[in-house]
Amino acid sequence: MVKLDASKLSLRELNTSLKKACVLGEEIHIANPGARHNMAVCILSKCRITFDGSVGYYCASMLDGPDVLVNGNAGWGFAEHLYSGTVRLTQNASLAVAASIKGGEVVIEGDAGARAGIGIKGGLLAIGGNAGYLTGFIAQKGRIIICGNVGDAVGDSMYESLIYVGGKVASVGTDSRVTDVTADETKWLGETTERLKLKTRKGTSWKKVESMKTLYHFDKLKLKDRHVV
Amino acid sequence: MVHSSSQLWAKHIMDDIHVKAQLGRYPLRGFSTFQRVPHFDELVFLSTGLTRVPLEGYKEKCNTRTVIGSRFAKEPLILETPIYISGMSFGALSRSAKAALGKGASKVGTATCTGDGGQCEDERKFSDKLIYQILPSRYGFNPRHMLGAQALEVLVGQGAKPGSGGLLMGKKISAVIAEQRDLPEGIDQRSPTRHPDWFGPDDLSIKIEQLREATDGRIPIHIKLAACRVRDDVKIAAKIGADAIVIDGMQGGTGASPDVMLDHTAIPTMASVTAAREALEEIGLYGKVSLIISGGIRNGADAAKALALGADAVAIGQAALIALNCNKHIPGVTDYPKEVGVEAGYCRYCDTGKCPVGITTQDPKLEARLDPDEAGDRVANFLNAMTMEMALIARSVGKSDVHSLEPEDLAALTMEASLMTKVPLAGTDYRPWENGKKSHGGKKCI
Numbered sequence: 001m002v003k004l005d006a007s008k009l010s011l012r013e014l015n016t017s018l019k020k021a022c023v024l025g026e027e028i029h030i031a032n033p034g035a036r037h038n039m040a041v042c043i044l045s046k047c048r049i050t051f052d053g054s055v056g057y058y059c060a061s062m063l064d065g066p067d068v069l070v071n072g073n074a075g076w077g078f079a080e081h082l083y084s085g086t087v088r089l090t091q092n093a094s095l096a097v098a099a100s101i102k103g104g105e106v107v108i109e110g111d112a113g114a115r116a117g118i119g120i121k122g123g124l125l126a127i128g129g130n131a132g133y134l135t136g137f138i139a140q141k142g143r144i145i146i147c148g149n150v151g152d153a154v155g156d157s158m159y160e161s162l163i164y165v166g167g168k169v170a171s172v173g174t175d176s177r178v179t180d181v182t183a184d185e186t187k188w189l190g191e192t193t194e195r196l197k198l199k200t201r202k203g204t205s206w207k208k209v210e211s212m213k214t215l216y217h218f219d220k221l222k223l224k225d226r227h228v229v
Numbered sequence: 230m231v232h233s234s235s236q237l238w239a240k241h242i243m244d245d246i247h248v249k250a251q252l253g254r255y256p257l258r259g260f261s262t263f264q265r266v267p268h269f270d271e272l273v274f275l276s277t278g279l280t281r282v283p284l285e286g287y288k289e290k291c292n293t294r295t296v297i298g299s300r301f302a303k304e305p306l307i308l309e310t311p312i313y314i315s316g317m318s319f320g321a322l323s324r325s326a327k328a329a330l331g332k333g334a335s336k337v338g339t340a341t342c343t344g345d346g347g348q349c350e351d352e353r354k355f356s357d358k359l360i361y362q363i364l365p366s367r368y369g370f371n372p373r374h375m376l377g378a379q380a381l382e383v384l385v386g387q388g389a390k391p392g393s394g395g396l397l398m399g400k401k402i403s404a405v406i407a408e409q410r411d412l413p414e415g416i417d418q419r420s421p422t423r424h425p426d427w428f429g430p431d432d433l434s435i436k437i438e439q440l441r442e443a444t445d446g447r448i449p450i451h452i453k454l455a456a457c458r459v460r461d462d463v464k465i466a467a468k469i470g471a472d473a474i475v476i477d478g479m480q481g482g483t484g485a486s487p488d489v490m491l492d493h494t495a496i497p498t499m500a501s502v503t504a505a506r507e508a509l510e511e512i513g514l515y516g517k518v519s520l521i522i523s524g525g526i527r528n529g530a531d532a533a534k535a536l537a538l539g540a541d542a543v544a545i546g547q548a549a550l551i552a553l554n555c556n557k558h559i560p561g562v563t564d565y566p567k568e569v570g571v572e573a574g575y576c577r578y579c580d581t582g583k584c585p586v587g588i589t590t591q592d593p594k595l596e597a598r599l600d601p602d603e604a605g606d607r608v609a610n611f612l613n614a615m616t617m618e619m620a621l622i623a624r625s626v627g628k629s630d631v632h633s634l635e636p637e638d639l640a641a642l643t644m645e646a647s648l649m650t651k652v653p654l655a656g657t658d659y660r661p662w663e664n665g666k667k668s669h670g671g672k673k674c675i
Contacts, residue, residue, distance in 0.1 A: 015442050037435050042372050042443035058426070058439040062372040076435075077426035081370060099425040100367040102411075118425040119367060121411035138421055140411045160413060217399065218254065218417035 006039070007032035014039060022047040022066060033059075037075065040068060046085070060087045063104070079106040082123060095132075098125040101142065107196050114151070117144040120161060128198040134173065136163045136209065147193065147200050155209040159216075163209040164189055166200055175215045181206045245488075255489055257396060259579025259589065261389060261482045261525060261547060266497040268480065269531040271646035272639045273655065276625040284624035291620040292630040295542050297519040298380060298449020298472035301441070305472075306358060306380045306449055308542065309338030310616040311631060312532055314608075315477075315523050315544035316342035316362045316382065316453070319349030320397050320406045321484030321579065322550075326588045328601040329553055331356030333608025337616070342382060342544070345395045345420060347409055348374040355605070360451065363440070365394060366420040368410040372443065380473075381440055382451040383433070385462075386422075388481030388498070388524045390490040391455030394420035398485060400582035403591040434469035441470075449519075451475055456501035456524065457494075463508035466518075473519035474509075475544065476501045480525025482547035484589055485580035498524035499538070500649035503636075506539025515539070529618020536619070537634035538650055545615075552611035553604045554586040562598055 002021040006014055014030075018040055021028050027048040033039060037056035040049055046065040054072030064083035071090050079087035080099040089097075092110035099115070101123040108116075111129035115137055122142040130148035137153070139161030149167035156173020164185070169178055181189070186206060193200050234240075248256050277283040284291065299305040314330050321344065322330075328351035334341045340358035343349070347369015353359055361378035363370070375381065386392065397406070397418040407414040427436045433452075440450050449472035454462045456478040466474045478498025483491070502522050509515035522535040523544035532543045547555075558565060558573035563585040565573045579589035587599035623631045626638045640655040641647035647654045651662050 011438075011442065012446070016445070019445075038439045038442045041439055042376070044372060044376075057432070057435045061439060062375075062443055064372060076432065077439075080426050081367070081372065083372065096426045100370065102370075115425065119421070121367075137425075159416075216413065216416040218396075218419065 002026045002028045004028065004030045005032055006030055006036060007034060011036060011038060015041060018049065019043060022049070033072070035073075035075065040066070054091070063087065073110075082106060092129070093127075097127075098123075101125065103142075105196070107198070109198065111148070112146075116146075117142075117161075117163075120144070124192075126192065126196050126198060130167065136161060136176075137173065139163070145189065145192065145198075147198055147204070150209075155211065157215060158209075158211045160211070165207045165209065166204040169207060169209065172209060175212050176209050177212050179208050179210055181208045255487045257398070257485050257487055257580045258491070258577050259482075259484050259486075260577035261480050262491045263488075264479075264492045266479065267499055267643065267645045267649060268497060268525060269499050269534040271643045272499070272534050272641055272650065272652060274533070274537075274622055274626055274638055275640055276622075277627050281627040283627050284629055286621055286624050289624060290629060291623050292632070293616050293620060295632070297521065297542060298451065300449075300472045300514075300517050300519070301446065301470070302380075302449040302472050303445075303447050304379075306340060306360070308340060308358070310612060311536060311540075311542040311619070312526075312612055312615055313339045313358075313360075313542065313544050314341040314549050315475075315546040316344035316360070316384065317484070317546055317550075318344035318346040318395065318397070319352065320346040320401060320410065320591070321395075321589060323584075323587055323590055323596040323599065324349060324351050324405075325596050325599045325601045325604070326550070326553060327352040328355055329599065329604035330549060330608060331359075332601060332605025333549075333552075333612065334358070336605065336609035337612045339612060340379065343378075345384075346397075346406065347371060351601075353377070355601075362453075364420070365422055365424045366410075367425065368412075368420070376444060378448060380449045380451060381444070382453050382475065383436070383440070384453045385466075386455030386457070386477070387453070387483070388455045388477035388479050388495045389483035390486040391457050391495050392422060393487070393490055394422040396420070396485040396487075396580065398580050398582065401589075401591045406591055430465045430469050437470045449473055451519075451521070453477060455481075455494075456496045456498065459496070459501045459504035460508040463505045464512055467509060467512060467514045471518060473521055473541075474505065475521040475523060476505050478522070478524030481523060482525075482550070483579075497649070498522060498526070499534075499646065502535055502538040502540055503650045509539075529615040530622065532615055533619045533622045533631065533634055534639065536631055537638050538636060538652075541632065549608055549611070550588055552608045553588050553599065554607070555584075555588055557586060559586065559598070 033053045035054045042062040044064045051070040056075040058077040060068040061080045068087045073091040082101040082104040086105045088107040093112045095113040096115045098106040100119045103123040109128045112131045114132035116131045116135045117125040120142040126145040131146045133151040136155045140159045144163045147166040152171045153173035155176030295308045295311040297306040327349040331352040332355045335357040341356045342360035358379045360380045399415045451473040452466040452471040453475040479495035519541045522540040568585045584590040587596040639652045641652045
């Protein structure tokens with residue numbers, strides 16, 4: 001195991017040390033992260049990284065391969081652009097967690113701020129607590145699980161993503177609607193939350209938010225009636 | 230004198246209303262603004278006489294090599310000409326068009342830029358120097374592609390539609406483009422205009438640090454801005470760590486934009502250059518942060534004037550597409566009236582995907598009309614010609630480096646151009662921007 005003390009390294013030194021250790025597939029433990037921004041950015045190999053404390057903006061972003069655990073809270077853009085691997089946060093995430101992820105799994109044990117899962121293009125974002133305003137905004141593919149409540153405008157202008165909510169939905173966004181989950185989806189939700197060790201309330205009645213697809217086509221005219229304008 | 234027809238309700242105004250009444254939405258089009266706005270034609274160079282000695286126009290060496298982004302990057306972008314190909318998406322453009330641009334640019338030692346929608350593999354294959362754009366949509370974003378780029382460009386805005394996102398209509402969202410962008414096939418894609426993970430300058434400064442960490446500080450990071458509040462935006466972009474700033478004026482081209490944005494937003498390219506240069510001078514970063522200008526650059530003269538006003542380089546989009554064959558009638562191949570409803574030379578229907586010359590389409594039959602090798606040669610020829618024009622002008626004003634061109638080499642033909650660029654009106658030394666200071670004839674300017 002490689003042990004790094006973030007308080008004694010510049011950001012450049014920390015990330016350089018991390019990348020070197022990750023290429024060797026090492027297990028890395030980072031003490032005293034001090035909520036600094038941009039730690040563990042763009043690591044593209046399999047490895048295991050643990051932060052013992054809170055992290056700032058864009059921590060564990062642009063990853064393809066690593067398994068990351070953060071024992072603390074996270075700032076904006078936590079785990080954004082994840083390609084593959086897992087990123088887990090034991091407390092709360094700020095704005096735009098898992099923004100634009102393409103694959104892998106992002107697990108937030110606490111709450112998530114506004115725009116959680118904005119523009120995701122695949123993968124899974126699972127939130128143990130509540131999620132804020134505009135969760136799943138313009139989400140394209142992939143799934144979002146929110147075990148608690150979700151704020152206003154959930155799933156606004158969404159494409160093919162699906163959002164599952166265990167608690168209350170404050171309001172849906174433009175072009176999204178709340179529907180029932182299927183038996184298969186209920187089974188998958190149970191298995192997934194158990195696998196990810198996320199607590200759900202007894203008798204949780206899952207709801208699904210999906211796109212109504214009325215924004216898919218800008219032109220209201222039928223194709224044959226369109227002129228070149 | 231009374232006009233014989235209404236000037237308020239002119240034919241084109243009525244046509245516009247008829248179209249909107251049919252569509253129920255704002256019309257879209259490709260190309261660029263139809264407004265007649267002050268442009269580089271309103272400036273001329275003051276070539277040498279007895280006050281300066283020219284260099285031999287066709288013989289003496291004139292440097293065109295351009296270094297972009299040396300402020301922080303360990304490996305700045307080095308171009309053999311101060312002209313590169315601006316960001317145009319794979320999706321808006323066909324694969325063959327992207328390949329041709331890459332081939333043409335590489336032949337003259339310059340760069341291309343990905344545009345929206347991620348990296349086109351053919352462009353990467355042929356473009357020796359690729360600028361990877363980071364856009365609000367993040368369509369096709371791939372960290373491995375980013376690491377393979379020679380520069381990054383964070384797109385904040387574009388001159389053709391500042392404050393609004395890209396558009397790619399359903400006919401161009403083919404199966405390939407849909408997969409690359411993770412979108413359903415055939416939808417009318419309207420890209421977001423705001424980045425998902427930052428909103429303002431404070432956040433963007435952290436984002437820039439993230440990109441620098443991701444790339445180990447190796448390659449330059451550009452910030453591209455639409456030319457609107459140029460002075461403030463440039464100062465902010467420089468302050469938050471840009472290696473280079475790209476200013477895209479209102480004449481900037483597009484594959485699809487609402488008419489209303491094309492014609493009624495942003496300021497002319499020419500006006501933005503002086504504003505950007507002065508902004509950098511005011512904060513002591515002119516010459517340290519590279520300044521790149523785009524939007525309606527059509528020839529070497531436009532490019533030379535942009536450099537004289539303060540740019541380090543220019544980026545071209547529409548001109549490069551015209552070099553590919555845009556709006557060219559090819560006997561026995563194209564039938565513009567039948568295909569897009571107008572003669573060659575008047576087409577601006579890039580948004581429809583019906584491009585008669587295979588550039589702005591995803592239709593394989595139309596794309597087959599563009600041979601990437603031949604088209605690449607045309608782009609290389611055009612870039613060469615532009616570079617030669619710039620060097621010719623530089624020599625004529627006595628400069629052995631195109632980057633030595635300066636505002637004093639210019640005269641303005643109109644008051645508008647003079648006021649926008651702070652270049653005196655031709656034949657005068659009238660400087661109204663110097664309030665109360667010495668002006669023409671030593672008299673005080675009121």
